[in-house]
Amino acid sequence: MNNEAPRISIRGLCKSFNNNVVLEDIDLDLMPGHSTTVIGMSGTGKSVLIKCILGLLKPDTGEILVDGENWLSLSEHEHLLRMRRIGMLFQGAALFDSLKVWENVSFALLRQNFSNKAARERAIEVLEWVGLHDIADLMPAELSGGMAKRVGLARTICHKPDIVFFDEPTTGLDPIMSDVINRLIVRLHKGSGTTMLSITHDLKSAAMISDHIALLCHGRIHRIIPANELHSDKDPMLRQFVEGRAEGPINCSQWGKKIEEAMNR
């Protein structure tokens, strides 16, 4: 990383649910124009981390600085105003069922008093970008999973955010559609220089869309490496995760034991 000030700086972030500590003293810097991916086992708190940054969950302690401003001290109204610079692709796309595809895509613009005509034109332009120019008037229920994800991606970038979050962008998609989504994300990143934070289990996707990869383990950021070193890094925890082994320093023996017991029964 360089000497530039980080776009997002997370300091000492802790979050627990009913005495169950999920995130413990997280420190992470996202540099402007960089794409970072957080990988880690299911239930390690990757989604919780993104939700804390977005203000959807309130952390117990810590700071989230965006361009030096602590977003945790903002009022609800101020936070909402800041969200105009944010884009977020949800795991299930989270399209609004009652709105047409173009209304979904241009939702943020319509809320900013764009005329219907201008918003629709921009929506169709972005839909073309994701290869779906002819579905503007369909309802979300009429879309396949891959199409919904691409519409979600179009909605994420339609209002030209400068920070974009991706929650499992390729989960549930076939390998070809995963590749399409990955390529679109890379194109977006290279084309607009957006700062990105993704979370995923998909190591191929992580290697493809990121500059840096961070391993979240036992509630902490265990290691951050350049994406091209994902398969060569010698860290035992990272190796275990990359090689997909049940045995290793990441403690999953409890689950293994439970599964074994269940199978024996």
Place this chain on the structure above:
Amino acid sequence: MIKLLTATGKLTENFCIHLGLYASTFSGTVRRMGSGPWHLRMLLQQAEEVGVQSLPVVMLTALFTGMVLALQSYIVFHRFAAESLTGLVVSMSLVRELGPVLVGLMVAGRVGASFAAELGTMRVTEQIDALWTLSTDPVRYLVMPRLIAVTLMMPLLVVIADFIGIYGGYAISVHLLDQNPVVYLENTTIYMELEDFYSGLVKAAFFGVLIGIIGCTEGFNCKGGAAGVGTATTRAVVISCMSILVSDYFLTAWMFG
């Protein structure tokens, strides 16, 4: 004994948490009403859904309630030759009590359930989170229009229900029980005061607030996927209906006490 105390404690805790949630949703929504954006399109859409689409069920309920009331009152009044009071009983019962309560129960079943199911589904599919990330206040966009719509539409539905119910009573009394139509209508209107009519409308608006707040809060705070949406919907209907019946007594005692 300890089990009983623990269960009572949990029940009380749960009750207090939900009461707090309703109060917080209500105050948060009312606070937002002070300034825009108003999301008028959403408000009109909800008003149509709550008002126009509830009309058939409300009209049918009111018509048959009026008819049954006329029949029952006639049978009783006939025993001491006071059949002419049938119109009065039908109109007073409907306007002061049965109109708002029955419309409230119907709307709670139809609209309260739909609020909870719709918002609950939006919650579990992350659509509410998506609203926030698109710089839109979910309470202002989802709860405020629904609450305003149901509060405004309830009195209108009750006015329609009152007229339909009174007509139902008239039809049975005049065409089936051979009562004099002039006497029936005269007795319907002569003893009725404007206050009787207004009290029904105040009750209706209050029940509208209850239905809106309970339905939206249950949906908005829904957890646990499809099963959670089902639970939220059931809770919304049951709690709304119970609240309507309980608050009806206190409102009546307050207004006519």
